Amino acid sequence: MIGHSFMGAVHSQAWRTAPRVFDLPFDVDMTVVCGRDPKDVARAADRLGWGDWAADWREVIRRADVDVVDICTPGDSHADIAIAALAAGKHVLCEKPLANTVEEAERMAAAARVAGEAGVRSMVGFNNRRVPALAHAACLIAEGRIGEVRHVRAQYLQDWIVDPEFPLVWRLRKERAGSGALGDLGSHVIDLLQHLTGERLTGVSATQATFITERPLPTESSGLSAQAGDQRGQVTVDDATAFTGRLEGGALVVVEATRFATGRKNALRIEVNGSRGSVAFDFESMNELLLYDADDPETEAGFRRILVTEPGHPYLGAWWPPGHGLGYEHAFVHQVHDFLTAVAEDGSDPRPSFADGLQVQYVMRAVERSAADSSRWTSIG
Known part of the structure; x- marks a missing residue:
């Protein structure tokens, strides 16, 4: 594993736990x-x-006792590490977003295609696909339970940088992070809404804002617990992004990603409305899915709550008795399970693949271009 901060700690727990829960x-x-x-x-x-540690990722990739490289670093190093690891015959799991730029992501996807021909697999870590309630929602939509998709609205709301004295950590610097709320949060909902509907976005009209343009430089940690110093620097990413879009089937999409939703800590919400019903999810109630069935009689109409803890729900046959909910970290355990299962099958790259990650990168580029051009409608290549 390359990187050991927030994401590194979460991934480590997943690697420790997955073999104790699933038959890998x-x-x-x-x-x-x-x-x-x-x-x-x-x-x-x-x-x-x-079992061991190293201070140079190149040393890790050269080791004969390493079969998988898990990349948990900031986005500015994803391309170099992933491409080198794939060339060395290592399977690669890479945190989202895939890269900081489309050009880097294209090189990564090309390297993954070449490696895939030799049976070397790669996956990008959009972990929210592995939340059981969202996995169940994807099944319901694919089965046609809500009919033709007409509307999708998705939000990812946080507030951890509302304080203007919060330091200028790497996530607020474009050269390290690539973008701000768009890449950190927006990439999650872009992948998720396309995964749930099975359709790609075709175009967007976007706007972005940076509310606090200057912050104190950090003195100690570069993570979320960083300490502020006396000197200040420029914020070079978006604090918030919003856009409307269209899916391939014509459905209207509304997306909001912000780290300035005061009082919201990790509110990932998505609702998909179809011709025969709707599904709705809120991460703050992550073991629940709301389902509306338009075929119900009007005297019984309404969203009903599904408690997604039954053995027949995705992933849950390996966990606790019904009613005993899972948490944030469990999606990463499921990610390890799906990644290793796909590697063992040796047929194709696990999903989301680097190609899927590249497509999300194309959407984010279109969002940035639209926002820079007075919200002009921008097609996604």
Whole structure:
């Protein structure tokens, strides 16, 4: 695993847990974790359960005892690490968004195609696909339970940078993160709405805002717990992004991604309206799915709550008795299960593939171009 901060800790827990919950096709040996600072990564290896540590990702990729490389670094290093790992014959799991630019993502997808011909697999980590309630929603939509999709509205709302004195961490710098709320949060809902509906976005009209343009530089940690110093620097990413769009089938899409929704900590919400019904999900009630069936008699019409904890629901046959809900980290455990299962099948790349990640990158580029051009309607190549 390359990187050991927030995402590294979550992925580590997933690698530790998945073999204890699921009957995986491989034994999992958490061989080595990599970070830039030797002292920090040595502590992380001990804390997170890794057998060894390294301070150079190139050293990790050269190791004969490494079969999988899990990339949990900021987006500016995804392309170099992933392409080198694939060329070395390592299967790759890479955090979202796939890269910081379309050009980097195109190189990664091309490398994945070449590696795939030799049986080397790759996947991008849009973990919300693996939330059981959302996986169940995808099944219902695919089965035609809500009919023809007509509307999708999706929000991802956080508030962790509302304070103007919160320091200028890497997620607020375009050269490290690629974009702000758009890439951090918007990429999740773009992937999710296309996954749920089975349709791609064809065009967008977007707007973006940066509410606080200058922040104190961090003095210690570069993570969410960073300390602010006396010097200040420029915020070079969006604080919030909103756009309307169209799906291939003509459905209207409305998306909002912001880190300035005061009071909202991690509110990922999505609703899909169809000709025969609707489904709605809110991450703050992540074990629940709301379903409206337009075929119900009017005297019984209304959204009904499905508690997604039954053994017949996606992933849940391996977990607890009905009614015992799962949490944020479990989607990453499911991600490990799906990734290794796909690698074992040796037929095609697991989904979402690098090609899927590239398509999300095309959408994000169209959003940025539209926002920079007075919200002009922008087609997605």
